[in-house]
Amino acid sequence: MQVKEILNSGKVTLSFEVFPPKTSDAFEAVDAAVNQIAALRPDFMSVTYGAGGGTSAYTVRIAKDIKEKYGVTSLAHLSCVSSTREQVRGMLDQMKENGIENVLALRGDIPKDATFPLANQYHYASELIEEIRNYAPNLCIGAACYPEGHPESANKAEDIQHLKEKVDAGVDFITTQMFFDNAILHNYLYRIREAGVNVPVCAGIMPVTAASQMKRIFQLSGTYLPARFKSILDRFGGNPAAMKQAGIAYATEQIIDLIANGVDHIHVYTMNKPEIAAQIQANLSEIINL
Ligand code: FAD
Numbered sequence: 001m002q003v004k005e006i007l008n009s010g011k012v013t014l015s016f017e018v019f020p021p022k023t024s025d026a027f028e029a030v031d032a033a034v035n036q037i038a039a040l041r042p043d044f045m046s047v048t049y050g051a052g053g054g055t056s057a058y059t060v061r062i063a064k065d066i067k068e069k070y071g072v073t074s075l076a077h078l079s080c081v082s083s084t085r086e087q088v089r090g091m092l093d094q095m096k097e098n099g100i101e102n103v104l105a106l107r108g109d110i111p112k113d114a115t116f117p118l119a120n121q122y123h124y125a126s127e128l129i130e131e132i133r134n135y136a137p138n139l140c141i142g143a144a145c146y147p148e149g150h151p152e153s154a155n156k157a158e159d160i161q162h163l164k165e166k167v168d169a170g171v172d173f174i175t176t177q178m179f180f181d182n183a184i185l186h187n188y189l190y191r192i193r194e195a196g197v198n199v200p201v202c203a204g205i206m207p208v209t210a211a212s213q214m215k216r217i218f219q220l221s222g223t224y225l226p227a228r229f230k231s232i233l234d235r236f237g238g239n240p241a242a243m244k245q246a247g248i249a250y251a252t253e254q255i256i257d258l259i260a261n262g263v264d265h266i267h268v269y270t271m272n273k274p275e276i277a278a279q280i281q282a283n284l285s286e287i288i289n290l
Contacts, residue, residue, distance in 0.1 A: 001073045002140035003102045004172040006043050007200035007265055013043040014288045015075075015202065016270045016277050020047060020058035027058065034062060036274035038070035040281050046104060046175075046267070049077035060091070064098040075142065076100050079108030080122040080131075088128065092136045104142040104175065105129045105166075126166045133170040143167070145174045145201070147188035148224060156188075160195050173199050175267050178206035178217070180250075181226045182257050189263070202267040203258055207251035207276050209244040211237030248276060252283040259287055 006013055016037050021030045038045060047063045050056045059076050066074035076095060080088055095103065107125040110116050122128050125143055132141055143166045146159060153159035163174070174197070179185055185203055192201075208214050211233055217223055225233075232250060236242040255266050266288075270277040281288070 001101065002172075003044055003073065003075055003142060004140045004200070006073060007173050007202070012259055012264045012288050013202075013266070014281065014284065015044045015046065015265075015267045016040070016042045017046045017048065017267060018062065018270065018272050020050070020055040020062055022050075022055055030058075030062070030272060031065070033272040033274055034066060035070055037270060037272075037277050038066055038072045040274075040277055042072060042277075042281075044073040044075055044102070046075040047077060049079050049106070049108075056091075060094050060098050060100060063095075063100050067099065067101075073102070074100065075102040075104055077104040077106060078128070079106040080125070080128040081108040081110055081114075081118070084121060085131070088122070088131060089135055092132065092139075095139070096136060100139075102140045102142065103132060103136075104144070105132055105171070106144055124162070126162070126169045129166055129169040129171060140172050141170055142173045142175055142202075143171045144177065145188075145192070146177045147179045147184045148177070148222075151221065156191070160192055160197070163192060164195050164197055167197050167199055171199055173202065173265075175202040176204045177221065178204050178223060178269060180229050180254070181224055182254060182261070184224065185258070185263065186261065200265055201263070202265040203263050204267050204269060205251050205254055205258075206269040207247050207280060209247040209273075209276060210240060211243055244276075248279050248283070252280055255280070255284060256287060 018034050018037060021027045045066050047059050049059045063074040063076035066072050078091055105125055105128045129141055132139055145163050149156040149159045214233055232246045236246045268280055
């Protein structure tokens with residue numbers, strides 16, 4: 001099924017994200033986690049794509065398994081900044097051969113040693129979206145968006161303008177970067193709707209269940225941390241079991257507040273952890289059946 005049909009069905013949706021293994025040795029463990037997460041019957045599952053080499057080879061395979069072996073709609077991520085046009089088309093051919101119906105079209109992070117813009121390749125996700133629309137017109141296309149602005153953007157207005165270009169190039173839905181303060185999302189939704197971005201939005205929620213995870217997230221994206229969240233880290237960060245419980249509770253509360261305020265599509269960054277996906281889903285069992 002196409003993700004856009006699910007998001008346009010008028011129901012509250014809950015989707016989960018998984019990532020492929022870095023090496024073939026880890027494939028079985030990832031497959032087992034994917035199977036357990038799929039058994040929760042989310043509305044769809046997305047599979048990330050490694051920027052260049054490594055894990056990208058497994059994205060299509062896992063997305064195919066999610067759909068065919070585990071019976072859940074799947075969404076394969078695809079990034080373009082480290083690939084030639086031929087490589088991207090090769091990946092789109094693979095998607096077609098494997099019955100993939102949905103793709104999240106991304107630029108990817110620019111490799112540290114690269115001069116940007118790269119010659120004869122894609123510079124921005126909007127170019128990949130145009131390519132997919134022309135080369136694989138049957139795919140349902142999603143794109144990424146950034147409620148706090150993408151780190152490379154001079155300001156949010158410019159970033160929203162570029163988001164509009166992506167949507168105009170043929171995007172069916174967008175998924176947000178994680179955020180920990182719902183007011184940031186509500187403000188962003190107002191601004192993107194005002195800018196003419198009218199496709200469904202999946203709100204990306206990251207359950208932070210270990211203090212070390214937060215340190216990494218903060219270093220990578222500089223995401224705003226509300227005082228309430230900092231207190232949780234201060235008080236429970238040194239106790240893994242307590243931190244996990246508090247992190248799941250925080251993510252649950254964030255989701256309930258979003259749904260209560262009309263944000264109907266929730267995408268959880270489950271990080272290949274079935275127990276976290278299961279607990280969040282159990283906490284929402286009546287709420288997501290709306
Ligand atoms: P773009 O939309 O191309 O934007 C990148 C920057 O360029 C922004 O600052 C934008 O404002 C600016 N820009 C866009 N167009 C123009 C223009 N014409 N002129 C000037 N500036 C412009 N990465 C992976 O490698 N694999 C994944 O699986 C993956 N999944 C993700 C899922 C989600 C939901 C999100 C939010 C991010 C994901 N990422 C993933 C990270 C993503 O690849 C990086 O954030 C990357 O730096 C930007 O990708 P993009 O598709 O948003 O790029």
